[in-house]
Amino acid sequence: xxxxxxxxxxxxxxxxxxxxxxxxxxxxxxxxxxxxxxxxxxxxxxxxxxxxxxxxxxxxxxxxxxxxxxxxxxxxxxxxxxxxxxxxxxxxxxxxxxxxxxxxxxxxxxxxxxxxxxxxxxxxxxxxxxxxxxxxxxxxxxxxxxxxxxxxxxxxxxxxxxxxxxxxxxxxxxxxxxxxxxxxxxxxxxxxxxxxxxxxxxxxxxxxxxxxxxxxxxxx
Amino acid sequence: xxxxxxxxxxxxxxxxxxxxxxxxxxxxxxxxxxxxxxxxxxxxxxxxxxxxxxxxxxxxxxxxxxxxxxxxxxxxxxxxxxxxxxxxxxxxxxxxxxxxxxxxxxxxxxxxxxxxxxxxxxxxxxxxxxxxxxxxxxxxxxxxxxxxxxxxxxxxxxxxxxxxxxxxxxxxxxxxxxxxxxxxxxxxxxxxxxxxxxxxxxxxxxxxxxxxxxxxxxxx
Numbered sequence: 001x002x003x004x005x006x007x008x009x010x011x012x013x014x015x016x017x018x019x020x021x022x023x024x025x026x027x028x029x030x031x032x033x034x035x036x037x038x039x040x041x042x043x044x045x046x047x048x049x050x051x052x053x054x055x056x057x058x059x060x061x062x063x064x065x066x067x068x069x070x071x072x073x074x075x076x077x078x079x080x081x082x083x084x085x086x087x088x089x090x091x092x093x094x095x096x097x098x099x100x101x102x103x104x105x106x107x108x109x110x111x112x113x114x115x116x117x118x119x120x121x122x123x124x125x126x127x128x129x130x131x132x133x134x135x136x137x138x139x140x141x142x143x144x145x146x147x148x149x150x151x152x153x154x155x156x157x158x159x160x161x162x163x164x165x166x167x168x169x170x171x172x173x174x175x176x177x178x179x180x181x182x183x184x185x186x187x188x189x190x191x192x193x194x195x196x197x198x199x200x201x202x203x204x205x206x207x208x209x210x211x212x213x214x215x216x217x218x219x220x
Numbered sequence: 221x222x223x224x225x226x227x228x229x230x231x232x233x234x235x236x237x238x239x240x241x242x243x244x245x246x247x248x249x250x251x252x253x254x255x256x257x258x259x260x261x262x263x264x265x266x267x268x269x270x271x272x273x274x275x276x277x278x279x280x281x282x283x284x285x286x287x288x289x290x291x292x293x294x295x296x297x298x299x300x301x302x303x304x305x306x307x308x309x310x311x312x313x314x315x316x317x318x319x320x321x322x323x324x325x326x327x328x329x330x331x332x333x334x335x336x337x338x339x340x341x342x343x344x345x346x347x348x349x350x351x352x353x354x355x356x357x358x359x360x361x362x363x364x365x366x367x368x369x370x371x372x373x374x375x376x377x378x379x380x381x382x383x384x385x386x387x388x389x390x391x392x393x394x395x396x397x398x399x400x401x402x403x404x405x406x407x408x409x410x411x412x413x414x415x416x417x418x419x420x421x422x423x424x425x426x427x428x429x430x431x432x433x434x435x436x437x438x439x440x
Contacts, residue, residue, distance in 0.1 A: 072261070
């Protein structure tokens, strides 16, 4: 956790500024409130917990558990869920490779807005491609934490909570990650959780401990 | 403000549910946390303050002032700024009529996500078309508050903080709202502020008073 005396070294407010952006008619408006002031007011920093794992690995379950535990500690937290976002913001997108990338791009940008607002946002998307996750990391910056739900495809297929593997095996779903489309596992995620072998409480506790270690939230 | 005893009538948590959505392979995951529980934890509700007005009417200035005042009262607040969002999430969009609508559609969806998370989000977009604002209102629901910055085009043109009216008059910018493209003023906004005639502090105070009246935030 960053000490308050450390925060005092930063100015509480930056002046509103209005700089034209070269070659455009757009202007960048800076906030009247610095990130440090937000942290002081909220008592925690902003962050993106980027969950990645196969269908059925437990992303949504873990995401919503972490959200609840954070909220109960007074942390402003919110889940961006693959399925939910696709019904609204990204309802114009298909599951083609191009649209999958656009899906992740938009989610990264929204996650960045939440992180910038001072929230801890938890994204729950398969996000099978390393390149897309690298792009998300670049968009968000330092406050990006990749959380790999390391559950093998056999375990996920046995679980099959939504019956999707069965449909994929029957050829009813094309380009299904782990069956007919690749999943590129993270090489160096900030944290790996084995949601196939431990209860969600255990995985959630590890994620919160990491946020404490990284100084995003205060020790519980 | 909703009383705590009122909130107690609601269940604190809803069970995680996982219902398939008809005709799709998507599933809707409900939060483990109810809106009422979020309100208890944060001490305020979520809302969208949808600012609308001509270029130069003072939307960004008012938005950032309201954001700061809310934060200083411990309210989780964030500005979605037209210019800023266009540089990131919506950087693929042009200023054609179709893309302007898509711009507003995406912003509405993001604003809804912030409102759902329990934040007070302030959007600062010209948003000249009634139909687009009506769509945004429908997307957000009850917690949508339209804030009309009622400043006439002559005043905005004299101010011309970014030199855009000058360019528009010279024909260097096409489809410029108020000059060569229409601005459809709101017929029944939740609040109207005359940022051309009063200091930003006065307008901001009115917006905060409305949020108090509507029970979004506690009386200051």
